[in-house]
Amino acid sequence: MRQLYKIYVYTFFLILVCGIGWGQTKNRVTILVDAFGKSDALKQDWGFAALVEYNGKRILFDTGNDAESFAYNVKALNVDLKRLDLVVISHRHGDHTDGLHYLLKINPKVKIYTPNDEYFGGPTPPAFFRRPVDSLPVHMRYFKGKVPKQIPHGSPWKSANLVRVDSVTELMPGIRLVRNISQTKLFSETPELSLAIDTPQGQVLLVGCSHPGIETILASAGIPEKPVHAVIGGLHMVNADEKEANRLAQSLLEKWKIKHIAPGHCTGEVTFSALQQQFGKNYLYAGVGSSIDLP
Secondary structure, eight states: OHHHHHHHHHHHHHHHHOGGGOOOOOOOEEEEEEESSSOOSSSOOOSEEEEETTEEEEEEOOOOOOHHHHHHHHHTTOOOTTSSSSOOOOSHHHHHHHTHHHHHHHOTEEEEEEEEEGGGTTTTGGGGGOOOOOTTTTGGSSSOOOOOOOBBOOTTTTTEEEEEEEEEEEEEEEEEEEEEEEOOOOOOOOOEHHHEETTTEEEEESSSSTTTEEEEEEEHHHHHTBEEEEEEEEEEETTTOHHHHHHHHHHHIIIOOEEEEEEOOOOOOHHHHHHHHHGGGGGGOTTTOOEOOOO
16 A cells, blocks of 8 residues: 555656646647657657647647657656647658557547648649650550549548648647748658747747758748747758758857757757757757757
């Protein structure tokens, strides 16, 4: 009986400390999935997921690389996935989407915002049908020569409540999505969403992988009266050398006037180091399990 009492007390203490599952109104971003962190009680995995709590709203941003690891960390951090206002998936890659398998078991009707991408049931790229050959017999022609204007692509998430996004979209007052697409050859067909939150000190920008380039994303999010105050998430600089990492760190600080940086996921250790040197005390640690307070 005494042992059971200790367990109850310890559990209650964790809830008070974490506060995540009991509707605490503190404005913050909690990292649910990443490949580095301080806590041995959480699983580290390549991928990204974060819970945004702001002005009483709860937004899940990405779902990590593995549904089981995502579920483990969600439970360990006492996150109630039934109490989400909405979900945002930054882009189609598996290290940001696999946790949807677990999420949809817990909250199958939650509204999920995704890029208007074929992976999420968006249209099949029309390039496949741009070179018709009218002389072929009908039985050799795509759709017998009468190609529909739009052909929805197959998707693992057909039963989900998806909202596909292809432009700036307001989710609620002061919180919106910006959409970009990479101009590099490697990811030129990967649209990506970033989450912009208006705060009294400026915008906080949450990014998944920044395939289009973080500076491109910053330009698309730029509002003169609401400059970007902080950036949280992956900057896709994992293969960058010291010269490029230092250039970006200096540019974010001096050109873009970013006050706080909380890099994670695919930012890369070389870039972690460069950003830490440039931003000093304004570099915010964002390993799995950590919470970043929002203004």
